[in-house]
Amino acid sequence: MKKKILWVLKLIVGIILLVFIYRNVYQHERFFSAFADAAWLNVVLGLILLIPNYFIQFIKWRYILRQALKDIPDSLVLRSLLFGSTLGFITPGNLGELARSLYFKGHSRLLITGLNIIDKLAGMLIFITFGLLAMNWLIYLNSGWSTMMNAALIMFDFVLLCCIWILALNPRMLQRIFQSREGKSGWRKNISELLSSLNYLNHSSILKLVWFNIIWFVVIVLQYHVLILAFTEVSYLQSFWAVSATLFTKIVLPISVGDLGIREGAAVFYYSLLGVKKTAAFNASMFIFLINFMIPAFAGSYFVFKLRWESNSKNKHLK
Numbered sequence: 001m002k003k004k005i006l007w008v009l010k011l012i013v014g015i016i017l018l019v020f021i022y023r024n025v026y027q028h029e030r031f032f033s034a035f036a037d038a039a040w041l042n043v044v045l046g047l048i049l050l051i052p053n054y055f056i057q058f059i060k061w062r063y064i065l066r067q068a069l070k071d072i073p074d075s076l077v078l079r080s081l082l083f084g085s086t087l088g089f090i091t092p093g094n095l096g097e098l099a100r101s102l103y104f105k106g107h108s109r110l111l112i113t114g115l116n117i118i119d120k121l122a123g124m125l126i127f128i129t130f131g132l133l134a135m136n137w138l139i140y141l142n143s144g145w146s147t148m149m150n151a152a153l154i155m156f157d158f159v160l161l162c163c164i165w166i167l168a169l170n171p172r173m174l175q176r177i178f179q180s181r182e183g184k185s186g187w188r189k190n191i192s193e194l195l196s197s198l199n200y201l202n203h204s205s206i207l208k209l210v211w212f213n214i215i216w217f218v219v220i221v222l223q224y225h226v227l228i229l230a231f232t233e234v235s236y237l238q239s240f241w242a243v244s245a246t247l248f249t250k251i252v253l254p255i256s257v258g259d260l261g262i263r264e265g266a267a268v269f270y271y272s273l274l275g276v277k278k279t280a281a282f283n284a285s286m287f288i289f290l291i292n293f294m295i296p297a298f299a300g301s302y303f304v305f306k307l308r309w310e311s312n313s314k315n316k317h318l319k
Helices: 001-023 041-049 052-067 074-089 092-103 109-142 147-169 171-177 184-200 203-228 237-253 262-273 278-318
Strands: none
Touching: 001 262, 001 278, 041 052, 041 203, 041 278, 052 074, 052 109, 052 184, 052 203, 052 278, 074 092, 074 278, 092 109, 109 147, 109 184, 109 203, 109 237, 109 262, 147 203, 203 237, 203 278, 237 262, 262 278
């Protein structure tokens, strides 16, 4: 019951944020008038880019799974990915994606959850890296801070990124830290099994994951860029900085269902810092929401309901 109330509250937060941003963006224009002169070919291209976007997600999820489970078929990988997309759609920060393990039968769910966390963190690693770089650049352009303050911020972020990357490239450090503690309680055993997923990683596999996620990141930026070009002129470099900062903000502020309002507000704010029209940034981010989140979530809803039907049928049979 508490989880449902919390979910409703976060949905309300997202809707309030979206309404507030909409009213701020469309002070002097009507919403539908902004679409009158839109380049719809760009919108179609943004939709087409969902294919490489999702294909890369499929490739990296399959790659991680097959490090531990060699016999996993492609169909199961795809179904679990779509299943996670639906659950991620209705949770802040897409955390529901971590429930992909529910779709696997006959395998350790804790192990698969551990692999799922690796997949999630690998993407966050790239988003945080480029996001911090973008934030530093935007602060430098707009804050009016002294050279000393900007240098201090850059140094702090550099040290932070070094620590994050050292930990990412040496994941077994987490295992050693945990295993150094005594105790055999149930939750420790579960954490130990969860961390066992790290046994299947080496420097080669980590570097492959890094490259997969860099390519994925480039596709996401390209989608934003193509969609915003439907409404205004903008350079790819502007999109790179604004989208990098937007994705970073989504990670830092997972406070609404499906990141509703956070994504749109961040995109409007960062693009406007670079002199891009607020309406264009808002419209593009809404299309990103429809294309990258609603379409996969709708496709994956079949597998969510299917799993529930199977579970209900099994419970009735047991009774």
